[in-house]
Amino acid sequence: MWYFAWILGTGFAGAFSILNAMWLELHETKPLGARDDLRAP
Template structure:
């Protein structure tokens, strides 16, 4: 019966790693969007001068 706990642990570890990768991707996308907005604001400010 030890194999049930082993399979459960392995599937939980896989699920955790997938969720962690998805969270990391969302953070990278949000960071890139923030940087893009800052760059666009800087360009707009330079054109106004």
């Protein structure tokens, strides 16, 4: 049943890459002087 492990592994790798790209989009570097209104005082 090596094919089951292979397809499961590629599925997890694909999901991880998509989540990683989404995380990087949320944590982009902001230009200097940009305000960050989401942070509490």
